[in-house]
Amino acid sequence: MQGVTSWRQALGVGFALIAAPVLTLNVLLAANLITAAQTETDGLSNDVLSIVEHRLDSIVETLVDVAARAAPSCEPARIEALKDAAFHAGWAADIAVIGPDDAPECSAFGTAGPLRRLSPEHDAFAPDVTVSAVEIAASRAPALAVTWRASIGGGGYRAVVSADKLAPSVMRSIVSANFLMRVSVPNGGLLLERFRDPNGVRSPSTFIRSLSSTAISERYPLTVDIITPGAALVAANRGLFVYANIGGVLVGLLFALIYAMITFRGGGPVREIADGIRRGEFEPYYQPVIDIVSGKLIGCEALVRWRRRDGVIPPGRFIPLAEASGEIYPMTLAVMTKARDDLGALYGRLPHLELGFNLVAGHFDNLDIVDDVQRIFDGSPIRMSQLMFEVTERQPLQNIARARVVISRLQQLGARVALDDVGTGHGGLSYLLKLGVDVMKMDKMFVDAIGTERYSVAIVDSLVKLAADMRLELIAEGVETFEQLQYLRQKGVRVAQGYVFAPPLPAASFLQLADAMHPAHETRAAVDADDAAPYVGPLRMAKIG
Numbered sequence: 001m002q003g004v005t006s007w008r009q010a011l012g013v014g015f016a017l018i019a020a021p022v023l024t025l026n027v028l029l030a031a032n033l034i035t036a037a038q039t040e041t042d043g044l045s046n047d048v049l050s051i052v053e054h055r056l057d058s059i060v061e062t063l064v065d066v067a068a069r070a071a072p073s074c075e076p077a078r079i080e081a082l083k084d085a086a087f088h089a090g091w092a093a094d095i096a097v098i099g100p101d102d103a104p105e106c107s108a109f110g111t112a113g114p115l116r117r118l119s120p121e122h123d124a125f126a127p128d129v130t131v132s133a134v135e136i137a138a139s140r141a142p143a144l145a146v147t148w149r150a151s152i153g154g155g156g157y158r159a160v161v162s163a164d165k166l167a168p169s170v171m172r173s174i175v176s177a178n179f180l181m182r183v184s185v186p187n188g189g190l191l192l193e194r195f196r197d198p199n200g201v202r203s204p205s206t207f208i209r210s211l212s213s214t215a216i217s218e219r220y221p222l223t224v225d226i227i228t229p230g231a232a233l234v235a236a237n238r239g240l241f242v243y244a245n246i247g248g249v250l251v252g253l254l255f256a257l258i259y260a261m262i263t264f265r266g267g268g269p270v271r272e273i274a275d276g277i278r279r280g281e282f283e284p285y286y287q288p289v290i291d292i293v294s295g296k297l298i299g300c301e302a303l304v305r306w307r308r309r310d311g312v313i314p315p316g317r318f319i320p321l322a323e324a325s326g327e328i329y330p331m332t333l334a335v336m337t338k339a340r341d342d343l344g345a346l347y348g349r350l351p352h353l354e355l356g357f358n359l360v361a362g363h364f365d366n367l368d369i370v371d372d373v374q375r376i377f378d379g380s381p382i383r384m385s386q387l388m389f390e391v392t393e394r395q396p397l398q399n400i401a402r403a404r405v406v407i408s409r410l411q412q413l414g415a416r417v418a419l420d421d422v423g424t425g426h427g428g429l430s431y432l433l434k435l436g437v438d439v440m441k442m443d444k445m446f447v448d449a450i451g452t453e454r455y456s457v458a459i460v461d462s463l464v465k466l467a468a469d470m471r472l473e474l475i476a477e478g479v480e481t482f483e484q485l486q487y488l489r490q491k492g493v494r495v496a497q498g499y500v501f502a503p504p505l506p507a508a509s510f511l512q513l514a515d516a517m518h519p520a521h522e523t524r525a526a527v528d529a530d531d532a533a534p535y536v537g538p539l540r541m542a543k544i545g
């Protein structure tokens with residue numbers, strides 16, 4: 001069941017390998033489009049402004065020309081001349097003769113009517129000419145009034161250009177099919193708003209923000225804004241995004257395929273571990289655990305080794321990868337199964353012996369390990385009460401509450417749980433307080449310090465006291481010297497393991513050792529004595545012999 005984790009991880013990596021190029025291509029495409037569209041938006045605002053300015057220039061020039069030819073009057077010949085001028089100006093609706101009170105007296109086409117001023121008058125580039133935003137009173141349409149006033153005698157000429165004639169009605173945009181154009185007069189409001197597709201312009205924002213550009217006229221009181229909505233940009237380039245996504249998925253699939261080939265086929269290290277598990281190359285070595293008061297063997301810790309054609313590989317070289325890839329789960333099952341087969345007969349004969357296994361943080365995330373232990377040891381000569389599971393403090397547990405449940409379920413089976421490497425890792429006292437373990441294992445680091453550093457010795461003393469106060473059994477690990485052994489015994493530690501007794505041994509050697517320490521004729525008595533003694537964990541060994 002827990003092997004599934006490696007598949008989950010593989011799926012996660014595969015998904016990431018596909019998502020990464022898709023995301024990258026989309027981001028690159030969007031970035032390119034934004035740059036191109038911004039350049040185009042800037043260009044459009046400048047282009048529209050120069051067209052507007054050009055149209056106004058031709059009206060201003062016409063008025064200046066008309067004024068130069070004759071003083072303002074409504075004589076028929078003058079009206080004819082105004083018609084001609086209005087025709088040549090091109091963009092003006094009409095040219096009127098205005099009186100000293102600014103009211104129209106007559107006009108080229110007779111359409112000039114009252115105006116409502118929207119903005120103050122601004123000087124245009126020609127002398128005596130002003131420009132202002134107006135509203136044609138009859139139609140309420142916005143327009144620009146270009147006025148020439150005679151400096152002597154009053155009166156003048158006025159051309160009115162309707163706002164919708166100011167800017168071109170068709171502007172091409174290449175990057176985005178749609179954009180919004182606004183021509184405004186400062187303090188006079190919006191004169192003209194034009195867009196190609198109202199829906200496209202007003203559609204909701206997308207992952208690309210809207211772009212805008214403003215061009216300000218130096219000759220007239222006018223600004224031109226071009227706004228390119230992000231949605232319009234995406235809509236106009238939908239095809240490119242489709243290609244980017246298809247291309248990204250294809251590149252991602254290629255990456256995922258290469259990853260799968262390396263991981264699952266090409267002899268990658270994870271694959272080698274998986275193959276090794278399948279071929280039964282991972283096997284436990286057994287390090288004896290000794291009652292240091294009576295000198296008796298009270299059990300062992302199973303420590304995995306990888307037996308390959310090129311030699312025996314220690315766990316430090318493969319456990320981290322096995323953990324990262326999820327292969328640690330089938331590996332742990334293989335170690336437990338092999339230990340059951342190696343030690344079943346011995347442990348059946350000597351039911352006081354204990355057998356410890358190392359678990360990893362992930363084992364305490366769900367109840368799979370409880371089911372696995374039951375399945376492997378049910379019906380075996382090794383009793384649940386002979387099993388001990390070690391949770392290391394070196395790796396953080398994902399969820400303490402869940403780990404607590406897993407630990408109590410293992411304890412309900414009859415097994416015991418030890419906190420390994422106490423004092424070296426993440427949990428500190430909180431793991432001891434919250435997890436409800438039965439046994440504390442003092443790390444080799446502290447044992448090494450005996451006889452050397454004063455402060456570490458103080459830690460050893462504190463751990464001994466802590467275990468006693470919490471009524472936990474204490475096992476000292478990594479004992480290498482007699483001096484360490486002596487010190488620990490003086491401090492009341494009763495159980496230890498380490499090279500001073502034996503390193504982790506292959507099954508055959510451990511069985512020989514156990515047989516030598518517990519010859520067959522002792523066995524019955526030992527069992528009887530053990531059965532009669534109250535249950536006190538590994539320390540019950542002190543009662544034997």
Ligand SMILES: Nc1nc2c(ncn2[C@@H]2O[C@H](COP(=O)(O)O[C@H]3[C@@H](O)[C@H](n4cnc5c(=O)[nH]c(N)nc54)O[C@@H]3COP(=O)(O)O)[C@@H](O)[C@H]2O)c(=O)[nH]1
Pocket residue numbers: 287301302303304314315316319328332335358359360392420421444477478479480497498499500503504
């Ligand atoms: N999840 C699993 N982790 C495992 C398993 N087997 C081992 N491990 C982890 O690998 C770590 C290294 O193990 P190993 O190389 O076997 O080292 C252990 C002992 O051999 C070593 N030791 C014991 N006594 C001494 C000593 O006197 N001197 C000395 N230099 N080394 C000694 O210490 C290691 C004890 O490990 P632990 O009790 O677990 O702290 C190991 O730490 C495990 O984390 C496995 O099956 N599953």
